[in-house]
Amino acid sequence: MDITFTNVDYTYQANTPFQGVGLRDINLTIHGGSYTAIIGHTGSGKSTLLQHLNALLKPTAGTVQIGDRTITPATNNKNLKPIRQKVGMVFQFPESQLFEETVLKDIAFGPQNFGMSADKAHQRAEEMAELVGLPKETWEQSPFDLSGGQMRRVAIAGVLAMQPEYLVLDEPSAGLDPLGRQEMMDLFNKLHRENGLTIVLVTHQMDDVANYADQVVVMEHGQVIRTGTPREIFANEQWLVDKQLGVPKTTHFAEVLKQQGFQFEPLPLTEDELVTALLPQLLRQGGAANE
Amino acid sequence: MNKLLIGRYIPGNSFVHRLDPRTKLLASFYYIGIIFLADNWQTYLVLLLFTLAAIAMSKIKLGFFWKGVRPLIWLILFTVLLQVFFTQGGHVYWHWGIFTLSQYGLINGTYIFVRFVLIIFMSTLLTLTTPPLALADAVEYILYPLKYVHFPVYEVALMLSIALRFVPTLMDETEKIMNAQRARGVDFGEGSLMQRIKSLVPLLIPLFVSSFNRADDLATAMEARGYRGGEGRSKFRILKWHAADRWVGLSFIVLTIILIVLR
Numbered sequence: 001m002d003i004t005f006t007n008v009d010y011t012y013q014a015n016t017p018f019q020g021v022g023l024r025d026i027n028l029t030i031h032g033g034s035y036t037a038i039i040g041h042t043g044s045g046k047s048t049l050l051q052h053l054n055a056l057l058k059p060t061a062g063t064v065q066i067g068d069r070t071i072t073p074a075t076n077n078k079n080l081k082p083i084r085q086k087v088g089m090v091f092q093f094p095e096s097q098l099f100e101e102t103v104l105k106d107i108a109f110g111p112q113n114f115g116m117s118a119d120k121a122h123q124r125a126e127e128m129a130e131l132v133g134l135p136k137e138t139w140e141q142s143p144f145d146l147s148g149g150q151m152r153r154v155a156i157a158g159v160l161a162m163q164p165e166y167l168v169l170d171e172p173s174a175g176l177d178p179l180g181r182q183e184m185m186d187l188f189n190k191l192h193r194e195n196g197l198t199i200v201l202v203t204h205q206m207d208d209v210a211n212y213a214d215q216v217v218v219m220e221h222g223q224v225i226r227t228g229t230p231r232e233i234f235a236n237e238q239w240l241v242d243k244q245l246g247v248p249k250t251t252h253f254a255e256v257l258k259q260q261g262f263q264f265e266p267l268p269l270t271e272d273e274l275v276t277a278l279l280p281q282l283l284r285q286g287g288a289a290n291e
Numbered sequence: 292m293n294k295l296l297i298g299r300y301i302p303g304n305s306f307v308h309r310l311d312p313r314t315k316l317l318a319s320f321y322y323i324g325i326i327f328l329a330d331n332w333q334t335y336l337v338l339l340l341f342t343l344a345a346i347a348m349s350k351i352k353l354g355f356f357w358k359g360v361r362p363l364i365w366l367i368l369f370t371v372l373l374q375v376f377f378t379q380g381g382h383v384y385w386h387w388g389i390f391t392l393s394q395y396g397l398i399n400g401t402y403i404f405v406r407f408v409l410i411i412f413m414s415t416l417l418t419l420t421t422p423p424l425a426l427a428d429a430v431e432y433i434l435y436p437l438k439y440v441h442f443p444v445y446e447v448a449l450m451l452s453i454a455l456r457f458v459p460t461l462m463d464e465t466e467k468i469m470n471a472q473r474a475r476g477v478d479f480g481e482g483s484l485m486q487r488i489k490s491l492v493p494l495l496i497p498l499f500v501s502s503f504n505r506a507d508d509l510a511t512a513m514e515a516r517g518y519r520g521g522e523g524r525s526k527f528r529i530l531k532w533h534a535a536d537r538w539v540g541l542s543f544i545v546l547t548i549i550l551i552v553l554r
Contacts, residue, residue, distance in 0.1 A: 016355075018299070056470050081476055089474040096464070097471035099496035109493070113476030144500060158475060 001032045001067040001086065001165055001198075003053055008062035010048055010222075022048040024222045026062070030215075032165065035192050035199045037209040037230075040219030041244040046170075046202045047092070049219070053168050053200065054087035055080045085114045088164030092171050094155035098143040103129065103154050106143050110162040121161070128157040132187065149180045156184075160191075167191065168200045173208070185212065210234065210248040210269035218243065230269055250274050300422050306535065307349035307420045312429035314536040319417045321543060323410055328550040335405050337549055341542075342412050349420050359415035360408055367407045375400035423455035428528055445521020453509070461502070468497050 010022040023045050030036050030053075038046050051057040052064050055071050064071040066083050091097070100106035107128050108121035116124070129139055132153040138146060143154050156172070169188065173181040189212050191197040203209060209216060209230055216233045218226040220243055226233060234240070234247045237255055246252070250271055254264050262281055268274040302308075307315070329335050346353060360367070377389075378396035385392035418426075431448035438444045469479060472493045479490055 016358075018301075051470065054474055056473060078481075081478075084474055084476055087474075089471070091467060091471045091474075094471065096497055096501055097468055097475070097493075099493045099500075110475040162475070 002065070003030045003067075003087075003166070004028070004065040005052070006063045006065070008052065008059040008064060010052070010057060011060045012048075014060060021222050022057075023052075023059075026224055028217065028224055028227065030166075030198070030200060032198050033196055034215050035189075035213050036201070036215045036217060037213035038200065038202045038217045038219060039204070039206070039209060039245055044219040045222035046219055048222070050089070050168050050170055050200065050202060053166065054089055055083050056089075081114065085162050086164055087166040087168060088159040088162050089168045090156055090159050090170065090172055092174060093152075094159070094172075095143075095148060095151035097155055097158075098151060101142060102140050103134065103143050103146070104139050106154055107158045107161050110158050114162060124161050124163075125157070128161045129154075131160065132157045133183065149176055152176065152180075152184075164197075166198045166200065170202045171204065172201070173203070173205065188212070206234070206246055206248045207250070210251065218245070231266055234269060235267060299418065301351060301355075301419050302422075303350060303420065305348060305350040305420070307345065307416065309533075309535065310420075310539060311530055311532055311536045312421050312425040313432050313530060314532070314539050315417050315421055316426065316429045316433065318539055318543060319413055322413050325543075325547055325550060326406055326409060328547070328554055329402075329406075330554050333553045334550050335402065337546070337553065338409055339405065341546055342409050345416060346412065349416055351416075351419055355419070356412050356415050360411050363407070363411065367404060370407070371400045371404045374403050423458070424452055424528070427452035427455055428530055432530060445524075449521060457505070460505075461498070464501060465494070465498060468494055 005026045005028040008023055008026040012018075012020040012022050026049065038049065040046050048057065052059065052071070053066070055064070055066065055069075055075070058064075058071055058073055058075055060073055062072075067086060069083055098106050100109060104122060104125040107125035108118070111121040111124055112118065126139070134150060134153050134157065138150060143151055146154065152172075159167070167188065172188070173184050176184065185208055188199055188201070192199050192212075199212075201208070201213065213230055216226075216228060216230050217224055218233060225243070234251050237247045237252065240246055247255070248269055250273070251267050251269055254262075254268050254274055254277075257278070258264055262278070264277050268277050326338060329338055343353075346356060375396045376391065378399050379391060379393060383391060383393045421429075427448060430451060431444065434442070434444045434447065473479065475493075477490050477493055479494070480487060482490075
């Protein structure tokens, strides 16, 4: 299943004094099975774009093709549920969406809305709680008694329980501690690699983009200004800095090393790549010094 | 939700925008009072012209004021129709059971309609041109005399300004939670009445919880910054009367005199 944007415009509160541009002339395809990162300065329209992926917002012009459904400005709000199930969405600070009495009930809420029986949903909820790494003793607790990190896991499990084909993540690791962040990102990566889940990630962490994504979309002022692989996007550090973005720490470090006479072709994006490229050069230098 | 115009503020720098919020608040109340002086077409014409002049001075398009009327249109029409069909007197055009379409009925209905529209226009003008916090300051000033009967003026003013400050934040939060629950398969506003009420639970509980958390955080932050109650605080935003405010006052006196003469 692909999601394709064709000439999509979106205007907030059209025809009022509070009118504001959300998106302008978006043409973009997110292929099923890809790991797409959307980056851009705050207010560049990333979150607006995300809400078009499961028809929470409808374009004010143009069309969005989600699988076999076409969303146009005239599309009726009814019968959008199948889309919502296929495209699971984890909003920023998703812990604010919890409301049930127990963790498991909250996770089972989504599947039940899509018509799953209570028993089966409960079973699914247990699987998902296990998957996101919630300790068993929390399963019957109130979600409001958990820590912030655990609450977020419950919320994410609640979305995963709907078994979506797409997982749309709006800054899923914001406000988490480093370990929690790492675990979360590893989980998404595992779901992507092993279960073939399509992932759309909005983030300000360039390291995550370099480590996980295979496609990058750069946004500015409601427009897509570039798409490409992380390597293509991060090749030009100055351009990204001009757009108030940056490159991964590793790439920046390699850039500095380059000025000291080291050679990198292409620029490394991850620590592994850096080590692979740097090690022979260091050994050679060490050898030269020993002679 | 975003279609609601009442309570919104459009930044601007017109004559009306620059007026003291106390002037605008008092003038709006006064205006609603003197609207009831009008009882014939001349007085309504004067009021209409006065209102249109005030709107023109705010440099906001008239269309937005109509949008303020729209959510209330059914209430207005209902009242107008009651007036039209149940007022006796004058020439009778049509009669059926308890319903009578009479000359006085039609006239009264029209007057009621105009009265509603004028009141909504004027109060919309107040909120469109006055930032909520300035309004809260104005309310505090007006309530001040109640301090002498041990009315908690500071506390009410503080609650009012905090409440007003958090209206947009809570609206955003509501929108966000609604979207999150929609993405989990909740249909808001669909199905039977019972289903609709049930679908509000996943919205209301998170909203209450986040309001409690927000209140807790805000109280802690206020205490940490040395807030110990309203008594003995100085003010950052100080309201000042200007010449323009006197002109507004004068124009209302003139309007009142004209209405009394014409009625």
